[in-house]
Amino acid sequence: MPSLKADSEQIKICADLLENGSLVVFPTETVYGLGADATNGQSVAAIYAAKQRPEFNPLICHVADLDAAMAIGDFNASALQLAKAFWPGPLTLVVPRHKDCPVAPLASAGLDTLAIRVPAHPIAQALLRAFGKPIVAPSANISGQLSPTNCQHVLKSFPDLPVLDGGTTQVGLESTIIGCLEAGVLWLRAGGLSRQDIEQVISDPLIEIEADSDSEPRLAPGRLARHYAPNARLELNCKTIPPENLLLAFGAIDFSHPSALINLSPSEDLQEAAANLFSALHQLDGLAQAGQTISVMPIPNSGLGEAINDRLTRAANS
Ligand code: TXA
Ligand code: MG
Numbered sequence: 001m002p003s004l005k006a007d008s009e010q011i012k013i014c015a016d017l018l019e020n021g022s023l024v025v026f027p028t029e030t031v032y033g034l035g036a037d038a039t040n041g042q043s044v045a046a047i048y049a050a051k052q053r054p055e056f057n058p059l060i061c062h063v064a065d066l067d068a069a070m071a072i073g074d075f076n077a078s079a080l081q082l083a084k085a086f087w088p089g090p091l092t093l094v095v096p097r098h099k100d101c102p103v104a105p106l107a108s109a110g111l112d113t114l115a116i117r118v119p120a121h122p123i124a125q126a127l128l129r130a131f132g133k134p135i136v137a138p139s140a141n142i143s144g145q146l147s148p149t150n151c152q153h154v155l156k157s158f159p160d161l162p163v164l165d166g167g168t169t170q171v172g173l174e175s176t177i178i179g180c181l182e183a184g185v186l187w188l189r190a191g192g193l194s195r196q197d198i199e200q201v202i203s204d205p206l207i208e209i210e211a212d213s214d215s216e217p218r219l220a221p222g223r224l225a226r227h228y229a230p231n232a233r234l235e236l237n238c239k240t241i242p243p244e245n246l247l248l249a250f251g252a253i254d255f256s257h258p259s260a261l262i263n264l265s266p267s268e269d270l271q272e273a274a275a276n277l278f279s280a281l282h283q284l285d286g287l288a289q290a291g292q293t294i295s296v297m298p299i300p301n302s303g304l305g306e307a308i309n310d311r312l313t314r315a316a317n318s
Contacts (some may be wrong), residue, residue: 003151003165006123014164017131018043025154026127027142027166028119030090030175030192031147032154033062033137034161035127041104041275044136047188048106048307049271050158053143054308056274058109058268059136060092060175061116064128069116072101072134078202081181085201088120090171090192094179109311110278117175123166139174147174167227183207229318230281232288236309236316239293243294246284260287270304277308281315 004010007029014024021043024035028237034050036043038061048056063069066083067138073095074085082093094115097103101114108114116134119125128135139147142157149169154161171192178198179186184207187195241247247261251268262280264273284294296312299305 001160001162003155003163006164006166008126010164011123011126011130014162015128017162018131018135021046022291023047023161024127025158025161025163026124026135026137027164027169028124028137029121030119030167030173031149031167031169031172032140032151032163033124033135034140035062035065035088035135035137037131038107038134038136039102039104041106041279042271044104044106045271045274045304047136047138048274049304050161051138051141052145054306056307057138058108058111059107059138061103061107061114061134062119062128063134063135064125065118068128068134069118070098072098072103073114073116074098075288076180078185078204079088081201081203082178082180082198083118086193086197087118088125089118090120090173090175091198092117092175092177092189092191094177094181094186094188103134103136104275105278105282106275110281113179113181114178121166121169123164127164142294178206181210190283223255230285230288230294230315232285233293234296234312234316235238235293236296236312237298239298241295241297242293245293247289248280248284248294248296250297250299260284264299264308268300270302270308272299273299274304274308277311278317 017024018037023195036047065098079095092115094113097114140154148154149172151165153164174191176191177189179188185202185204186207186209243258247257263302264276
């Protein structure tokens, strides 16, 4: 598919595509983003499938302005200082999820925090306003390839997706990511906004969380939960299920189970299973009595199954 001229007609078409659950690529001032309706778990799952990532990395929610951001996240004083100083712009803030946040749990990989960004690019702004809901968007490249700064780069990874053409992006580097959490103001990823700019605005010191050379933040365990960890014990690849265990099922079930069960996908659809994974874990964990185990049925390792199994393995070992 050739790239699309980003006029109001094409932007409306792309907003409708997002509403229907499809993926759309759009420019921001940092890099091009692969966008989906943040509130639609299946669309969020489609992003992970398209990027071919073997694990679920939490995604950034893009919104049009601070008001829209405050509807999905809780902003403390530092978050407000930073948002007012640098939004719209190349800054992402990680804040606690708002209690009424409609963003799908898969978007933040089950974490109770959310990465939020208000991009400045006029095409991103126009798309966000036409769509009217948060858009999750990782950089629009297949995992392991460079972040795209023009349409040609995007089309190398995604030749069949609609791409709104905004020419070459101005910043060319992903957004700087800052955590504004109870632990303080955390430096999570170097990016398009400098450390000095940030330090001039905040009154608290910037806490260093080791930044990685490949621009993926590595969050120090203990300071900030990197992976969702249930309290209940998890047993994976269960072929026989003790009746007293809670059950995380996959595929058609031809037996009756006396304890609570949630089926990730009766039709063995891995995208559906991914969309349901974190909310199912949260729910079963909430139901589990002290000492009760959650049995997980085998899930194939193909496609999104690899990322699902990666997260389940981490959850079982945590
Ligand atoms: O400039 C950008 O930030 C671009 C444009 C498209 O907005 N997006 C981007 O997304 O770089 P991505 O998915 O490539 O990087 C998002 C980073 C990930 O490394 C992820 O770990 C981090 O944000 N992240 C997302 N949610 C988080 C959370 N709740 N806590 C900590 N880190 C989070
Ligand atoms: Mg990326």
